[in-house]
Amino acid sequence: MPSLPDRLRRAARERTERWIRRRQGPDRDPIELVRNRIYILPTPLGLTYALMVFAMVGGGMNYNNNLALGFAFLLASLGLVAMHHTHGNLQGLQLRLRQARSACVGQPIRYGLLVSNPSARARTRIEFALGKELASTIDVPATGEAEAELTVTADRRGRVRLERFIVATRYPLGLFRAWAVIHPEYTALAWPRPAQRGRTPPGAPGGRTGQHARGSGDDDFAGLRPYQPGDPLRRIAWKTYARGRGLHVQQFSGSAVVTHVFDWDSLDPLPIEARLSQLCRWVLDAHERGEPYALRLPGAGVAMDSGPAHRERCLAALALFEAEGARV
């Protein structure tokens, strides 16, 4: 049971968060950090600074010393100028949501953000945080862009929605922290955790087609073709790449086209999550080998195909199988 101050603090924080959400409404891409949604408060360092300046003003009056007093006033003024600069360091930035990179349970899901700075003033040390946890810090050049990333590690498969994150900065003097709360519409998927390797996919009807006479057909090198995203890494002709001729993929003639059908029913005695994990493992492995596959699930299925888009579709089907969304 948390202590009373803790509970009060948390209640206050939740209240503030609700108020901010009500005040701002949901955010739509692109999100511009306009003036009235940037909040600013002194940091502990800033409070110490204020105390120091107070003591200096008092001392200057006590000793009737105008130079000391002037120095104290210069520091007081410096603090206020720094406050404006901290606020200005955030103001006017634009955030765009990139495609989130889904991942398996236990792996980090990456929510990419494109931060653009339309102004002629470089922005230093922009922090991105999930709750209290600092996720990444970036600098955005003048009239330029930079990428930030928020990572979430899901512990359950399904839809993972990034509900709220914080953009903040303490630059230049660290005396103030300006921040904006963002409520994006930003979801990604947590795919099932892949099972251990070992279980081979069962031979399904039509599981293997085409020539499969010469076993592993990777021997007969037939030539190179340009790399396309999604090609298995181990087929890349690294030697060619090293010679500076660009990324190419080795092609083999006569290699057997092995195809699979990964079927829910073939894993009959296993519980639901174990089946999904196993199917996930097969999908990932088949994709890595570059073999076409189909997925059969109760009430759903993905037809035979290959490539990254196909893999995404299959993994999404697995992630969302009888699942409700999770929230971050």
Place this chain on the structure above:
Amino acid sequence: MSERAALLPALGWVLLALGVATLPHVPHLPVWVTALLLAAGAWRWLAQTQRWPLAPRWLRTVVVAAATLAVLFTYQTVNGVQAGTALLVLMAALKLLETRAPRDLSVLVFIAWFLAYASFLRNQTLSQLPLLMASALLTTAALIRVHSGRSVPQPRELARGSGQLLLQAVPLALVLFLLFPRLPGPFWGLETSSSARTGLDDEMSPGDVSELTLSDEVAFRVRFAATPPPPQQRYWRGPVLGETDGRRWRHARGSAYPPQPVQGLGAPVDYQITLEPHSRRWVFALDMPAQWESTAATLAYDYTLLAGKPVTEVTAWQLQSYPRYVAGAELPPSLRTAMLALPAAANPRAVALGRELATRNADPLAAVRAMLRMFREQSFEYTLQPPKVGSNPTDEFLFTTRQGFCEHYAAAFTVVMRAAGVPARVVTGYQGGEYNPYGGYFIVRQSDAHAWSEIWLAGRGWVRVDPTAAVAPERVNRGLVRALPADESAPGRLRESNRLWGSVTLGWDLINDFWNERVVRFDTRAQLQLLERLGVRNPDWRALGYALAACFAAFFLALTAWLAWQNRPPRLDPAARWHGKVLRRLRSRGIERQPGEGPIAVLERAAETAPDLAEELLEIRDLYAALRYGPASDGATAMRLRMRVRGLRP
């Protein structure tokens, strides 16, 4: 380890800021404190560059305990500027031993700020201004560096960033300085400053004044309301020395003689005297002071004007004096006895000379003239470097060496007068002063320090007699440098001989005077005067508050506007501007530019999505392409593009 690597560039800046802030304290600090800071700084720097491990915890604990004890032992206190500074420097040294995170560096920057502040408490002359600026620039740069993290700004960028912040801070700082209500301190005890300052003392041995005159420091500045009195009337009265042991002259302390009134003759002189701090109570008023701020100063029985408390800050006094006067027409018997007292065994020949003068001259004034004639006509020399004299200094000076500075002449004259039965005493102070034509005021320096005599004559009271004037009239009329032999070095000789250098020093003094008058002495009264000059009738603290609030608001608005202007998007060329306008208009048709979509492509896509606009959009595309990528932008194309965009009605 990576954390420490990230600290590296900031550490250099912090050490630099700390060093500059400590520098002015070094002469006042015990050597071991400075040494400890240097050692800690060097060690921390090497720990960073050589990847040494940080100090173990037990070592830090031992050093903290030892240092605190040592400060307590040295100063017997941890309060006050002296002990406080030593403690701050030690804290900085100890913090360096355990600096591992950016927060520790911030603490060090705070210590540097406090150190700079402490040095202003110690001394607020104009010479501190460069330190203030350097300190502010470096500490701010260091703090920016601490908070710019991984991105490594160039030193020049840092300096510019820091300079920009400070420049923007200056207006509000000025406003605060001018308008922030001053509470008259002190609220808590001020330590009595133990630091010795150059200046007159209430004791005088042969050689003291001549040593003092080697200093070129300003003692005070004087502004006369009307015509300044001639040099032979410019005697600035300091401590009066009435007791002697034969060698040394002392101010008679604790004697309660009834004060005798001063009666002015002729026209009084009004003037303002601005004293540099000298830690004593003397207000060096012109002979004889007649009017002063009665609450702040008192006139002693020997006509020395005394401030209510030691002068530790620059203070100004509005005074009125009578150059011609009758002071102390009556001489109380106890004072008469004291002013005739001579030690029994000392200076027998001088005493004999005095008695002889008394028997030969019935009129004391005739004795005075005879004595002065002796100085003038016999081979007496006026020099800053007289030979050393022994236990009977007056005898040796009068009859053997015959070389002396003003204190020798004043002391000898007073001894002889007392022996002749004329009540006499030594008066120290300053004489003359250099006129600064740029500022219209007189500068009186330590090198103008002087000693003369005062004798009491029935019916005329205390009369000033300057035996130096008999030997070296130039000293009184034209200053020390003109009075000394040409081969003798003296302060101000270069000023005197090189006219350009003379002008430079006078100009510099004018700036210092301005600093004293306008900055150091700025107070509540000056604040209210300022408001009055700005048109506020009968200003009070409430008016100060309103003015302050108004300035704050204006400052915040200006800063916000400046930042908004800084944050504005850069101005686009006309083609891009009109293209943007097209995109904004297309938004109503649900056409948005996709990330990564080129300017031409989006127009083409729009033409496909909205066939009714296709013709116009494609023409806009062509015009845009021509303007943007064509050989030379011409006005006609820009005009057509503008018309097309304006005509676009989605």
